[in-house]
Amino acid sequence: xxxxxxxxxxxxxxxxxxxxxxxxxxxxxxxxxxxxxxxxxxxxxxxxxxxxxxxxxxxxxxxxxxxxxxxxxxxxxxxxxxxxxxxxxxxxxxxxxxxxxxxxxxxxxxxxxxxxxxxxxxxxxxxxxxxxxxxxxxxxxxxxxxxxxxxxxxxxxxxxxxxxxxxxxxxxxxxxxxxxxxxxxxxxxxxxxxxxxxxxxx
Amino acid sequence: xxxxxxxxxxxxxxxxxxxxxxxxxxxxxxxxxxxxxxxxxxxxxxxxxxxxxxxxxxxxxxxxxxxxxxxxxxxxxxxxxxxxxxxxxxxxxxxxxxxxxxxxxxxxxxxxxxxxxxxxxxxxxxxxxxxxxxxxxxxxxxxxxxxxxxxxxxxxxxxxxxxxxxxxxxxxxxxxxxxxxxxxxxxxxxxxxxxxxxxxxxxxxxxxxxxxxxxxxxxxxxxxxxxxxxxxxxxxxxxxxxxxxxxxxxxxxxxxxxxxxxxxxxxxxxxxxxxxxxxxxxx
Numbered sequence: 001x002x003x004x005x006x007x008x009x010x011x012x013x014x015x016x017x018x019x020x021x022x023x024x025x026x027x028x029x030x031x032x033x034x035x036x037x038x039x040x041x042x043x044x045x046x047x048x049x050x051x052x053x054x055x056x057x058x059x060x061x062x063x064x065x066x067x068x069x070x071x072x073x074x075x076x077x078x079x080x081x082x083x084x085x086x087x088x089x090x091x092x093x094x095x096x097x098x099x100x101x102x103x104x105x106x107x108x109x110x111x112x113x114x115x116x117x118x119x120x121x122x123x124x125x126x127x128x129x130x131x132x133x134x135x136x137x138x139x140x141x142x143x144x145x146x147x148x149x150x151x152x153x154x155x156x157x158x159x160x161x162x163x164x165x166x167x168x169x170x171x172x173x174x175x176x177x178x179x180x181x182x183x184x185x186x187x188x189x190x191x192x193x194x195x196x197x198x199x200x201x202x
Numbered sequence: 203x204x205x206x207x208x209x210x211x212x213x214x215x216x217x218x219x220x221x222x223x224x225x226x227x228x229x230x231x232x233x234x235x236x237x238x239x240x241x242x243x244x245x246x247x248x249x250x251x252x253x254x255x256x257x258x259x260x261x262x263x264x265x266x267x268x269x270x271x272x273x274x275x276x277x278x279x280x281x282x283x284x285x286x287x288x289x290x291x292x293x294x295x296x297x298x299x300x301x302x303x304x305x306x307x308x309x310x311x312x313x314x315x316x317x318x319x320x321x322x323x324x325x326x327x328x329x330x331x332x333x334x335x336x337x338x339x340x341x342x343x344x345x346x347x348x349x350x351x352x353x354x355x356x357x358x359x360x361x362x363x364x365x366x367x368x369x370x371x372x373x374x375x376x377x378x379x380x381x382x383x384x385x386x387x388x389x390x391x392x393x394x395x396x397x398x399x400x401x402x403x404x405x406x407x408x409x410x411x412x413x414x415x416x417x418x419x420x421x422x423x424x425x426x427x428x429x430x431x432x433x434x435x436x437x438x439x440x441x442x443x444x445x446x447x448x449x450x451x452x453x454x455x456x457x458x459x460x461x462x463x464x465x466x467x468x469x470x471x472x473x474x475x476x477x478x479x480x481x482x483x484x485x
Contacts, residue, residue, distance in 0.1 A: 058392060058393040058395075058409060059393070059395075059405070061408075062402075062405050062408075090398070090402070090405070092247075092353075092393055092395055092396045092397075092398055093247055093250070093251065093353075093396070094353040094357065094393035094396070095353060095354075095357035095358045096353070096357065096391075096393070098357075098358050099357045099358050099359060099367060108358075112250055112251055112254065113254075115251050115252060116252060116253065116254065119252060127401065127402070129400075129401035129402070130398065130401045130402065131252075132401070133248070133397065133400050133401045134247070134248035134251055134252050135248075137246065137248035137397075138245075138248050138249065138252070138253075138256075140243075141242070141243045141245065141249075141260070145242040145243065146211045146214070146241075146242060146243045147211035147212075147215070147243055148211075148215070149211075149215040149216055153400075156400060160401070165403065166400075166403070169438060169472075172472075173216065176469065176470050177470070178215070178216050178218065178470050179215060179216065180214075180215065183214055183215065184214075186240055186241070186242040187240050188240055191242075191263065191308070191309060192242055192263075194307070194308075194309065195256065195259045195260065195263065195307055195308060196256070198259075198306075198307040199253055199255040199256040199259055199307060201253065
């Protein structure tokens with residue numbers, strides 16, 4: 001994605017060099033630069049706030065700040081507010097925004113980056129249950145190589161404390177034979193564990 | 203036609219009727235499926251939401267194993283798995299440094315050339331509508347479906363390379379070839395809320411109710427999908443007064459081709475499709 005760096009120059013916002021960033025011993029890197037670096041694609045400066053992303057976003061009605069506002073907040077350096085917002089956890093990754101953005105700003109990827117940053121910064125998730133679900137889902141892959149839905153759901157319920165919702169549905173699915181407690185695992189679990197170990201965040 | 207097959211986790215669990223109907227239809231149409239040896243989960247939404255490298259490495263392992271087989275096409279029926287496979291391929295083919303790193307993480311070499319395909323694509327382009335029509339023994343007369351593609355088959359278009367991403371038509375074409383009266387609507391690719399169904403059931407309920415309302419307004423008496431997550435949400439999260447039977451497109455294909463198994467699959471649905479299907483004399 002080296003093309004994106006040329007774009008940054010053409011928009012008159014050359015990224016700071018390592019030397020500039022630490023002028024006078026002060027870390028000069030802005031939140032915007034941090035996010036752009038992690039997206040590693042079209043920089044968020046290219047957004048001209050037409051709000052097409054937000055007009056088409058199916059989750060915008062439930063969000064604290066709409067997707068367009070999040071971009072503006074990043075540009076303004078509002079790190080704490082952005083990483084602590086429910087928006088980044090309610091994005092369902094439907095990719096409508098990036099599909100329709102006239103400037104090819106990858107907002108869906110931006111949301112992934114912000115979620116990773118929120119967890120790494122120890123802020124966690126404003127929508128706790130969404131993160132608990134992801135954790136239970138990945139824990140299931142880590143231990144079996146595949147998802148076993150009943151085990152994953154029990155793990156999620158313990159993590160989230162949301163014990164009783166969907167109980168009736170679960171029982172009905174079980175009775176119909178849709179859910180199975182025994183499902184084949186991946187045999188080469190060594191390979192799966194290595195993938196998790198080597199991609200673990202520092 | 204020989205095709206590598208990746209069922210994914212859902213098709214071994216809540217989406218088992220999709221797995222069984224895909225296999226039945228493939229057999230009837232002469233598509234030979236060979237399951238990927240010792241496959242593992244694609245990581246789905248949870249991996250890419252929290253860990254980018256993991257989200258490439260998990261599908262990459264399956265692509266690397268599949269790459270050793272003879273078949274050039276790999277059928278991935280679950281739209282979520284399809285999207286993760288396509289996305290991993292996109293990153294591995296456009297970022298040499300990442301490819302090297304992922305090869306080291308997985309411990310295998312990646313070679314491009316595999317074509318990741320949805321069964322919709324294989325039916326529409328591989329088999330063709332004329333060949334499909336010729337095999338129909340029971341036209342789906344009276345069935346008025348809307349086709350629901352959801353997000354992950356079509357977006358982002360430069361990664362999925364599926365078809366018209368704002369108004370896809372392949373599923374409509376297949377259903378029409380089976381004799382159904384396919385209704386037009388503008389919600390083919392609107393999101394159902396995906397995995398938020400577990401953590402924010404309230405939001406998914408609102409999204410699904412909107413889809414069902416619009417399907418009814420279009421004159422549909424059922425909804426047809428090709429994604430186990432969409433299926434679970436549409437079939438289980440709609441308000442009582444808005445519910446419609448929901449089918450995997452392969453279940454209806456099997457019904458029109460007169461294949462056994464359909465009534466067993468229909469029993470696994472939350473909204474019972476039997477009253478509709480039997481009132482039309484289709485079963």
